[in-house]
Amino acid sequence: MIRHIVFFTATSENLEDVRAGLSMLTANPHASLLEIGTNVKTDQWDREVDFVVYGEFENEAALAAYKAHPIYHKSTETVRPLREMRIAADYDSDKAVKTPLR
Template sequence: MLKHIVMWKLKEGEQKEQNALTVKELLEGLVGKIPELKKAEVGININGSDTAYDVVLYSEFDDEAGLAAYQSHPEHVKVGEFMKEIREKRTVVDYIL
């Protein structure tokens, strides 16, 4: 089982809260559309610290090949294009249990 965790710091502005909600909806909407994506949880930050990120994705795949298929899937690519427009920073970690 491969765990894939991504955190984003979103650009500041009046759309920041709405963008976080949109990201959550888009990412959770990939479950069932991309067979390799076994599980996805998206959280919106409630911590007011300057060091906190705004949105986090926790997802599971069978293996690295499954993650690669997910990352190149057209539905994921569409979400990624939106993310590039609204994010300031991105951090990721992948690990196998």
């Protein structure tokens, strides 16, 4: 299983539009699970991320199909000009470290 995690920030005036644009992704049929979360972490130092996209995909082919889907492109076209930062990571859950190495 491939896990896809993307972090976004946006200015306060664009937060709802970015959230709405990201929400389009939930209609993409290639994800086994797809969630758009609002960061709830706040502390005295920072709140560096506004939104998290979390997706689970059966394999690399499903993730590639997700990224090739018109819904993905529409979401990207909507969000890209409004967001400030985007950081993405994909990893294979079957190869992830799940127990102490030492």
